[in-house]
Amino acid sequence: MPRIKLVVLVALATTALALLGCNSPTPNPSTSPLPVPTNTSMLAPTDTPVSPPTNTPTPVSTTAPKPLELTVLHTNDTMGYTEPCG
Amino acid sequence: MKEEREASDNVLLLDGGNTLLGDDLAQQTQGKAIVEAMNLLGYDAMVLGDQDFGLGLDVLRQRMEEAKFSILSANVVMAGTDQLFATPYVVKEIGDHKVAIIGLTNQEAASAAGGGIVVRNPLEVLQDVMGEVSKEADVIIVLSHLGTEVDFQIANEVQGIDLIVGGLSHDVLDPPAWVEASGTVIVQAGYQGQRIGVVSLRIDSQGKVVSHQGQVVLLTDELADDAEMRALLDQYK
Numbered sequence: 001m002p003r004i005k006l007v008v009l010v011a012l013a014t015t016a017l018a019l020l021g022c023n024s025p026t027p028n029p030s031t032s033p034l035p036v037p038t039n040t041s042m043l044a045p046t047d048t049p050v051s052p053p054t055n056t057p058t059p060v061s062t063t064a065p066k067p068l069e070l071t072v073l074h075t076n077d078t079m080g081y082t083e084p085c086g
Numbered sequence: 087m088k089e090e091r092e093a094s095d096n097v098l099l100l101d102g103g104n105t106l107l108g109d110d111l112a113q114q115t116q117g118k119a120i121v122e123a124m125n126l127l128g129y130d131a132m133v134l135g136d137q138d139f140g141l142g143l144d145v146l147r148q149r150m151e152e153a154k155f156s157i158l159s160a161n162v163v164m165a166g167t168d169q170l171f172a173t174p175y176v177v178k179e180i181g182d183h184k185v186a187i188i189g190l191t192n193q194e195a196a197s198a199a200g201g202g203i204v205v206r207n208p209l210e211v212l213q214d215v216m217g218e219v220s221k222e223a224d225v226i227i228v229l230s231h232l233g234t235e236v237d238f239q240i241a242n243e244v245q246g247i248d249l250i251v252g253g254l255s256h257d258v259l260d261p262p263a264w265v266e267a268s269g270t271v272i273v274q275a276g277y278q279g280q281r282i283g284v285v286s287l288r289i290d291s292q293g294k295v296v297s298h299q300g301q302v303v304l305l306t307d308e309l310a311d312d313a314e315m316r317a318l319l320d321q322y323k
Contacts, residue, residue, distance in 0.1 A: 065182030065224075068289040071094050072227070073087055073282060074275055076102030076253030079137065080112020080120050081279035082319055 087127060088312070090284065096180050099128055100187065102253025102274065103135025103231035106149060109278075111322055117141055117149045119322050124155060126318055131156040131176055133189035133229035135253055139199035143171070146199075158189025158229060161211040165204050174215060177223050183293055186223035188215055190230045192254055208232055212244055220246055224293025227251065234259070234274060241270035248295045249273065249287065259283075260302040271298045281305060 091097050101124070106117030117138075124132070134157060139146060150157045150172065160174035175188040190208040212228070219226060226247050230237050233255035241250060245268055252259075252274035262285055263272040275283035285300030 064291040065293075067291055068096060068181045068183050068225075068287075069094065070180060070185070070225070070287045070289060071090055071097045072249060072251065072273075072285050072287065073090055073097060073099045074102065074251045074273055074285070075100075075105075075279065075282055076231075076251070076275055077104045077135070077256055077277035078101070078120075078279040079104055079108025079277065080106065080117070081109045082111055082120070082123060083279075 087282070091128075098130045098178070098180075098185070098187075098227075100130060100227070100229060100251050101132035102229055102251050103133045103189075103191070104137040104253060104277075105132055105135070106138045106146075107140050108137065111319070115322060116145050118152065119319070121149050121152050122318060123315065125153065126315060129155040130178065131158055131187045131189070131229060133157075133231050133253070134159045134162065134172055134191050134195065135231035136192050136194035136198040139195045139203070143199055143202050156187070158187065159191040160188055160215050161206040161208045162191050162195060162203050163206060165202055171203055175219055177219075180225075182291075183225050183289060184223040185225040185227060186219045187227045187229060188212065188219060190228060190232055192231050192233070208236070209240065209243065212240065216244060216246055225287075225289055225295075229253075234263075234272070237272050237274075238263070238265065241265035241268050241272060244268070248289075248293075249285070251283075258302050260300075262298060262300040264298065269295060271295065271300070273300060275302050279305065 087099065106112060106120050112120050132155065141149065156176040157172055158175060159172040162171040163169055164171060175186050177184050177186045190212060191205055193205045196203055196205045227249045228247050229251050231253040234252055234257045237250045237252045241247065242265060247270045250270060250272045252272060256277040257274045258276045258281060259272060259274045271285065273283050273285050275281045281302045281304055283300065283302045285298060287295045288297045290296050
């Protein structure tokens with residue numbers, strides 16, 4: 001009978017500890033800044049689930065800048081002259 | 087200018103300085119009429135030359151606020167400080183490319199301003215600015231109010247400049263000069279509004295100028311007045 005009582009007491013104590021653990025006060029919030037999540041995925045935007053890695057290469061845009069024909073019109077030392085005087 | 091703009095989407099209109107003061111209208115309006123005319127023409131950028139500082143710093147600042155285009159100088163600082171008087175450079179997106187335009191002012195600007203500014207060594211400043219600008223742009227233009235001789239020195243000593251639009255020495259470079267060692271094209275179009283320069287740069291996908299072609303066009307009375315410009319200038323008569 002004392003043995004059974006002891007077992008029951010141990011069981012109650014364990015339950016109490018477990019319950020205390022669940023209801024224990026939340027620790028004070030840390031004052032250190034939260035790490036900013038970094039989107040390291042180059043394949044998916046943040047609001048869509050990240051696909052598991054596959055062996056299929058994802059096409060990456062390799063379009064080179066297009067050549068440019070640039071025209072530069074230039075003046076200098078006009079000294080406020082506003083009438084054609086050439 | 088209108089013809090060139092109609093012929094191409096990729097046109098820059100630039101000025102090599104000493105622009106806001108000189109002729110009667112410019113003097114009477116302290117450069118205000120000139121800035122308005124340049125706004126109407128759609129200038130993209132100019133560099134400050136020594137004569138522009140003849141307006142005095144306060145009036146010049148006022149003109150810079152009125153300008154709808156960039157007024158540049160990378161080597162003029164307020165005396166006793168490191169504070170730049172003007173924007174050092176501007177970067178424009180043209181097609182798939184980023185084109186930087188840097189301004190350099192001549193030493194005489196300090197005395198023309200009557201004090202208050204210091205003009206730093208343009209070559210030293212340019213070396214510093216190039217390090218920064220070359221990370222932001224793949225085509226680099228220098229607006230130099232330093233004279234043709236210094237422009238050649240820059241082209242020979244500083245790598246990575248595609249075009250120098252010059253001023254101060256009143257030279258007519260027709261056709262444009264080209265420095266083989268650096269691949270830099272140098273242009274200048276005389277003085278007193280007698281001429282306008284036109285240079286076409288063919289730029290490859292890497293931002294390298296692979297060919298160029300240019301000329302300087304004499305502006306004569308035979309060119310018809312632009313009605314809008316005439317109306318603007320007539321306001322001041």
